[in-house]
Amino acid sequence: MSKRRLDAVDKRIVEWLSRDARTSNRHIAAELGVTEGTVRARIKRMEEEKLIRITAVTNIDRFRDAALAYIWIEVERSSQAREVAEQLAAMKELGFVALMMGRFDILAITMVRNYEDLAEFVHARITGLEGVRRTESTLGVNFVKHDYRMARIVG
Structure with a gap:
């Protein structure tokens, strides 16, 4: 087709x-x-043709006891990036994993309740993966705009 x-x-x-x-x-x-x-x-x-998928999405604005956590990951060798990303993608806690251009090789996104939960997850599940050099994490605390329909293409 x-x-x-x-x-x-x-x-x-x-x-x-x-x-x-x-x-x-x-x-x-x-x-x-x-x-x-x-x-x-x-x-x-x-x-x-897999151009669209109709699905229900959660409204993160309703999760007052949770925050969106961005986990930036640098790998030791660029040839390891895809393998590390695939291991991350297999983790049910992560809702988004992408290979990136720029300072970090991978971005993973998840929901956490607080900094302690984020630190526990990163240290227990991510930093031990072979090929992970370092991570940096941030929490989204106040979303000015969140459009889950991010599939629009600029241009």
Whole structure:
């Protein structure tokens, strides 16, 4: 199956779904001036081609007793970065793991209750991984903007 780029109608469907994934195909079709079948078929195609995934997300603003922790990881040799990242990705506590460009090689993100829990997790689970040279952690304490729909592409 060959993947194709999203056209203008696909992008507008995704915009509607990103606001509320429960929006009916009929409502989206009426707003876009296309048939309900068109909307249904395009959503199905985009899901099959893994261009979109419809899912529920937690609202981190509701977790008053938890903070988002950013764990920046430097590896000893750049050739170890992917292997370390894959080990991190297997940890259920981490919701995000990415290879990075810049000062650190990897960014991992998780939720913690406090600095003590963060320190315990980093020291017990991350710094002992082979190839990890050092870590630096920060806590997000007050989010000015948090848009879980980060898939928008600039440009």
